[in-house]
Amino acid sequence: MCRWLAYSGEPLRPSTVILDAKHSLVAQSLDSPLGAETVNGDGFGVGWYPVGSVAGSIPATFHSTEPAWNDENLRELTRAVESPLFFSHVRAAAGPPIQRTNCHPFRYENWLFMHNGFLGEFKKMKxxxxFAIDPSLYPSVLGTTDSEVLFHLALTLGLVDDPVKGMNAAIDEVERVGHEHGVLFPMQGTIAVSDGATIWAFRYSSQGRSRTLFHSVDIPTIREMYPDVERVSQFGDHAHVVVSEPLNDLPGVFHEVPEATVAILDRTGYHHEPFRSE
Incomplete structure (x- = not known):
């Protein structure tokens, strides 16, 4: 469906992972070996928190319906800014039209959200x-995707206070409504959410066969494993990425996030918790 990347750590030019890695996000937009679709050329987006952001800071966003590999603005922007936490997403449209308001990541106040997957037979549930979205949030729904509806449903159900409980409640509602309409597997995908300090990365599907999700190991560990790889020197000790698929072929650098799991990334590193594993 799509490919996405989330970075947290010392301030970094997004181009380092979005453009310059061997299997960068832009490379994956042209050729995604682990994706449901090989090509993800129906637009892209970047969302980033500025250097020096404090709690509650509003992230900046840039979206385009151009293929990521063909947009010079993406190259200029990601090489010009630095950020301690950023999201990027390349889209393969599965129904909703190709328009800028349908490009991830989506933003609400200081929150960013992106999704790889779909809500099954969304037209039946839409x-x-x-209508389950809080009326005060409804004006913020600018596009037509199932992903944006899922985000605002999670906001309605408590994502700001507790992202894990909020996403769990939103997916509960998706599955309840889906089953009422005869949808066998209503939820599919991986999701990234951030408030500017922490990243929550979810891997879950009603069928138990979710889209792929990986995260990097600690940079000090990578330096010990590959002392001669010069590229590692570009990253600080706290640099981590969560990705739809690995950015390089180095064994041991990326770990797969298990099915029905949320990986929580903050300054102390990763913490895995079961998510709807029952």
Whole structure:
């Protein structure tokens, strides 16, 4: 469906991973070996928190319907800014039209959200799920994707206070409504959410066969494993990425996030918790 990347750590030019890695996000937009679609050329987006951001800071975003590999603005922007936490997403449209408001990541106040996957037979569920969004949040729904509805449903159900509980409640509602409409597997995908300090990365599907999700190991560990790889010197000790698929072929650098799991990334590193594993 799509490919995405989330970075947290010392301030970094996004181009380092979005453009310059061997299997960068832009490379994956042209050729995604682990994706449901090989090509993800139906637009892209970047969202980043500025250097020196404090709690509650609003992230900047840039979206385009151009293929990521063909947009000079993406190259200029990601080489010009630095950020301690950023999201990027390349899209393969599965139904909703190719338009800028349908490009991830989505933003609400200081929150960023992106999704790889789909809500099964969304047309059957769309009305009920949209009407379940809090009326005060509804004006913030600018596009037509199932992903944006899922984000605002999670906001309605408590994501700001507790992202894990909020996402769990939103998916509960998706599966309840889906089953009422005869949808066998209503939820599919991986999700990234951030408040500017922490990243929550979810891997879950109703079928138990979710889209791929990986995260890097600690940079000091990578330096010990590969002391001669010069590229590692570009990253600080706290640099981590969560990705739809690995950015390089070095064994041991990326670990797969298990099915029905949320990987929580903060300044102390990763913490895995079961998510809807029952």
């Amino acid at each position: 009305r009920d799920l949209t």
